[in-house]
Amino acid sequence: MASRRSWVEQIMGLPVSVLARGEQADSPRADSAVREVFAELVEADRVFSPYRSDSAVSLLARGELGWDDVNPVVREVAERCRRARDLTGGLFDAQLPDGGWDPSGLVKGWAVERAGERLRDVPDLDWCLNAGGDVLVLCSSDRPFTVGIQDPRDPRRVVTTVARSDGAVATSGTAARGAHLYDPRTGGPVQSRWLSVSVSGPSLEHADVLATAAFVAGEEWPAMLEALPGYEGLGVLADGNLHATPGWPAVGSAAG
Template identity: 75%
Template sequence: MRRSWVEQMMGMPISVLARGDAADSEAADTAVQELYAELEGIDRLFSPYKPDSMVSLLMRGEVGWDQAGFDVQEVCERCAAAREMTGGLFDADLPDGGWDPSGLVKGWAVERAGRRLRAVAEVDWCLNAGGDVLVISPSAEAFTIGIQDPRDPGRVVASLQRSWGAVATSGTAARGAHLYDPRTGDPVQGRWLSVSVSGPSLEYADIFATAAFVAGDDWPTVLLPGFEGLGILADGNMFSTAGWGVA
């Protein structure tokens, strides 16, 4: 049995697919609704596009960091750790002096909220947050995850099988040239149109995908052990690390 849900939040569609005998159960539906409620609350706290979010208040100087609360403090620490881990390729500090943790918050939030799905026994889950995917499969049966063609968003150019873990993609397909190189402050422009990263954590897969895209030709060196990548060039050619297709 399969059941699916989808909601538009955090500026993107977030879909949940449940698979298994209990997929249609009240417990499964409750877990999904709680997940959406948690993500909505996180968006209210962190969205730089909401004038009353804590991030917006902090950037306008209307509140101090001592008033930011535990979740914001935690994300700030995680952003600093991500900057250190990627050698500055991932940085929530903006060239204009602002702070935008959005590049970390999505993966962190989805992975954290995913614990609600894990609590439902005998259900496999595939959670897709704007193209970044978290898979939880107690049955060990894999889901097929498609990789979007950055030149044609309606086309899938690659796929991989996963029964656990996450896949995140960074590039120009969804939002154009929106990423900047923290080392120079300039927009990222190169011959790679997207980099997808798979691994055990959606938070870290998302961080590494962003950092790898910024790194350009050196992107495979950004990935830590346990994470694999697939890069797509502007001419359509693809390059993957050795363990990319290994389940």
Template identity: 75%
Template sequence: MVPRRSWVEQVMGLPISVLARGDGAESEVAEAAVRGVYAELVEVDRVFSPYKADSAVSLLARGEVGWDGVDPVVREVAERCVAARELTGGLFDAQVPGGTWDPSGLVKGWSVERAGARLREVDDVDWCLNAGGDVLVVCPSKEPFTVGIQDPRDTGRVLASVSRTGGAVATSGTAARGAHLYDPRSGGAVESRWASVSVTGPSLEYADVLATAAFVAEDDWPEVLTALRGYEGLGILADGKLFATPGWGGG
């Protein structure tokens, strides 16, 4: 039986789990890589959380610091948010109603993708990193992991699944937090007949951005995914019916 080991910690206000599979899963090298992942994500949360009073995002929102007074990584993320807005035709925007800047919709995917570089350095281990339903897969063995897609109507049930030997799966919708997404074009909450949109692709950063933008786009969501090559989607309607783009399931 192939050795496996798992970890889970609460970071960014959500459970982040890591599953290791392979001969080196129980090694000190694997342990060090995972601890490095968690340490990096804790630091990202310290800098970018809008819920921490001393984060860069909160200081910027209160006007206590300007863009020239924040760490370069904050300016890098701001540039990535601008690029994401341009990529999605304004469907993704870190400028939220009220005029404040909240990069949360990009930061989770970006930070997990970046932290995942530590896992890629461990050659004899397959990895599945799950950050609150957004998943990064690294499989040197080329043996896939099966990633479940949650039923938005029943969070304890898996409605679909997709096999991946690498890359990412990201989901945006109303299951976890209700109608929390807004349409940057109108400034109002998104009210859609779609309960969720899941996106697969090479990068978790872009899969996450495209999933958010696709959900905002409502019935036009499949068109959003054509902005980048290699990204496919699965939409779940409020009644539980599924609709997949042609390349969904390729992993």
């Protein structure tokens, strides 16, 4: 039976875990790679967290730092946010109604995907990197991990599961953090009968962006996933009913 090992740290205000499987799971190389993953995510939080007074985002907001003076990685993320806004027709927008800039909706997926490169360098290793429910996996064995989609009505339950041997699953909604998402079309909180939208596809950065934009889109959310090939979605209604796009993997069952 293949070795298994797990690690977990609290980063970005949420649990970040790595589950490794295979002959290399207990190796020093795997442990070192995981520590590098955590360190990289801690650094991303230091730079981009709007809740840290010394982050680049906070310094920019207070006018204590100019765009010409920021670390190049901040300008890279700003450019990625601009591309995400164009991709989603403005439904994903890091520019806030008050004129501020908050790239949080992109940073987590981008940072997790970038940090995951450390794990890709470990041969013969299956791994699942989970950052507060946004998941990135790669299985050299082609034996998939089962990813649970959390029930937005009850965080102790799942509404369904998805099997993935590579790629990502991201979820957007108001269950975990309340009405924190705004609609760029109105400048106010998102109003929707959908409690969450999950997106599965090749890239966690893009899945995260598309999940956010789809949730903001409301009734038209499935059309948002047509912006990029290879992405499928699952919406959860307030009454617990599920609606999936045609290519959503038919794995798992509703929690009821």
